[in-house]
Structure formats: structure tokens, C-alpha cells
Amino acid sequence: IMGFDRLLQQIENAKIITIFRHTNPDCDAIGSQFGLKNWIQDNYPDKQVYALGYDAPNQGVWPKSDEAGDEVIAQSFAIVVDTANTERIDDQRFASASSIFKIDHHPDRFFYGDDQIVDESAAATCQILADFLAYCKESKVSVTTAERLYAGMLTDTLNFTTSNTTAASLRAAGYLCQFGVDIPSLSRTLFDRSLNGFRFSAWIRSNVTVQDGHLGYAVIPMSI
Secondary structure (H helix, E strand, O other): OOOHHHHHHHHHHOOEEEEEOEOOOOHHHHHHHHHHHHHHHHHOOOOEEEEOOOOOOOOOOOOOOOOOOHHHHHOOEEEEEOOOOHHHEOOHHHHHOOEEEEEEOOOOOOOOOOEEEEOOOOOOHHHHHHHHHHHOOOOOOOHHHHHHHHHHHHHHOOOOOOOOOOHHHHHHHHHHHOOOOOHHHHHHHHHOOOHHHHHHHHHHHHOOEEEOOOEEEOOOOOOO
16 A cells, blocks of 8 residues: 555654544544554554543443643654544644644545545555555564454454455455454454343334335333
8 A cells, every 4th residue: 555655664763653543433443543552562662652532431441542741742743543534533632743644444535634544445444554564574463453453344344244345354354363363252342242232222123113115213212
């Protein structure tokens, strides 16, 4: 993918790196953010790396976000992942960074920052980063890094069932799995539901009203 060389060069040159995601983050946003942070720390332990944003109530098993002062961000190389437009970036201080690099898989309608890698054919931003790690042939890829990126791919494709799942997606997932990803355990962590959650989703399916053969909706009473 075009731009991997420029991204690697900027990572190698930076002393401080800040990584941003979008608001109300999903697993692709958090997985790409923390997966990239972990990879940088493993391969460049002398660098300061911060994963920034406001923790979501459902963040669950994911790591807590870091804290960084305004001066740190202003001196940093900022990488914004999985966020198409600046309004959705979770921590608007990204704009003060010395350099900004966007990595995303959404439609490329909003260019921002100084450089970008946008691949609309990718099923997830984590897929782009998996390809980036494969590009960095001599680098270390830990099981933690691989699992975080794999989790983002798995959820953004609904277990590789969506229309944007391609041969390239499966190759990227296969590349990550060679580093020891516990596929069954990770899938259970991401997709298993509590009994109450299972019952609630079953109630919704049992009470769906279909309008014009296309729109399905359910009215949920306060007592549920």
C-alpha cells in the first residue's frame, strides 16, 4: 500500500507519538490504536507512545487510555486511526501535534493532517495495519499486538461475513494468526453474551414489526 514507507520513516524519526481514535470507539478503533501502540513499544522502546481518548463505558477488556499534557501532544507525531473526519476525533488536541498522519478505511472524502493512508477496499483499519506490519519484515509482532488487530478485523467484518471481506482481508487475518492468536478464546470474548443480553435480543426479534417489507422496528417498553 502506498504510504507505508512514509509512515515507517515518521515513526522512526519521532521521539513522541500520540495515537488518536474516533468517539464512541468500536473494536476496530481501539484495536488499531492499541495494536499500533504495542507494536511501536515493542520495536522502539525508547519512544514515548500515548493512546489517547475518553474511555467508553463498554470498553471492557481493552486497556485504559493514556494521559498526556498539551505540551507533550504539541511535540508529538500524531497518528489518527479509523476516523474519516476531524469532528469525530476523540480528543481535539490532535490538531496541535507537530505532524498528523491519518490511517483509515472509510470513504476518503475528508483529507486532514499532513499525510494519510486510506484504503477503502480494506475491511478494517486493523487490516491496513496488519499489512503495514507485514511490510516491516524484520519487526517484532507480539501475540498482544496480533490479537488487538485481529479483534478489530473480526468485529468490523462480523466474523468475516460482510460484503467488504475479501481475499486480502483473510490474508491479513492469517498473517496475524501466525503470531499465536487464540482464535476461539478471542471470539468468545468478543461475541459471547450474558444470559440477560441473550434474552433481551431474543425479545427484540420476537417483537419486530416489519413495514413495507424493508423496515423492521420494535417498541421497547420501560419495563423490559
